[in-house]
Amino acid sequence: MSLDLFNIANQEGIEIWYKELDPPLEAIYLNSLNRPPLIVFANRIVHNDPYFRCIFAEELGHHFTSCGIAVCHQRLNNRKAIEIGRIEFRAMRWAAEFLIPFKKLIRAYSKGITTFHELADYFQVTEEMVQFRFKLLNIRRMGSTDVL
Secondary structure, X not given: OOHHXXXXXXXXXXXXXXXXXXXXXXXXXXXXXXXXXXXXXXHHHOOOHHHHHHHHHHHHHHHHHOOOOOOOOOOOOXXXXXXXXXXXXXXXXHHHHHHOOHHHHHHHHHOOOOOHHHHHHHHOOOHHHHHHHHHHHHHHHHOOOOOO
């Protein structure tokens, strides 16, 4: 259930709206000086709880990692495209680490929950989110002498 995400949004004073958004847009995080932060979700995604949780967590990730940075650009040069990629990566990393904490991942493994499908069900996320979380573990491992 996404109650934990709603609680975080509430604690942070983030408004939640639901609208008809044109595909491929599924959600957007907005923050301006004149209004409270806002996450707008496409109506079409709210009934798919694992997918909605992943999108919700990523939008909260924008709040915590790139507050106030606008990422909607019509024309992108390489520098802007790279920066947007970094912004999206930071938000996605926040989401993956929040939804699939390392200690809980180890606990799931110790219970025999080991496939991407099983882990996605266990954490109520998409398989893509589980795969991304494992990529993060590999990235962190490459930059460290620690063995997981």
